[in-house]
Amino acid sequence: MASQFSFAQKEISGVTPAKSIEISGKTLNFNGAGLREKWFLDLYVGALYVNNKTSDKNVVMNNDKNMAISLDIVSSLITSEKILSAIDEGFENSTKNNTEPFKEQIALFKAAFKEEIKIGDHFIIAYIKETGTDIYKNGTKIKTIPGVDFKKVLFGIWFCDVPADKDLMNGMLGIN
DSSP, X not given: OOOXXXXXXXXXXXXXXXXXXXXXXXXXXXXXXXXXXXXXXXXXXXXXXXXXXXXXXXXXXXXXXXXXXXXXXXXXXOOHHHHHHHHHHHHHHHTTSOOGGGHHHHHHHHHTTOSOOOTTOEEEEEEETXXXXXXXXXXXXXEEEOOHHHHHHHHHHHHXXXXXXXXXXXXXXXXX
């Protein structure tokens, strides 16, 4: 199993985020969680895990420190095709439409989401300073993508000036 969980948080759309997770022998603590909604429909629950609690989106996006985002799918509206489109839009926003320097890493990241996605799927996107960004699906590591620069634009999907969902970002930052 990729990670160990200790539960003690409030439930969001049927998901109770873990109090902490362990990735590659590193324990990361719950920072906050929120719900990604579109047209008043619950899509997924996102939770942020860090070493030191923060409410600063720039710290999350730019720091070269171990951290992770978990995504729990709560809607059948989330399909591989839709998530791939949302990933493209997220990277465009995060890089201010300058995705070219990250073209290869983005393709590797998107490959992790090409398999069927269904309600109950659990993804972890974990940046581990020594190795890079690990992507897990339902406890199985799918990919590792090296580089802190890629981590910055990836986490920017949720924490840049035009985040995927502002309420979700604020929830993960513990602001709501």
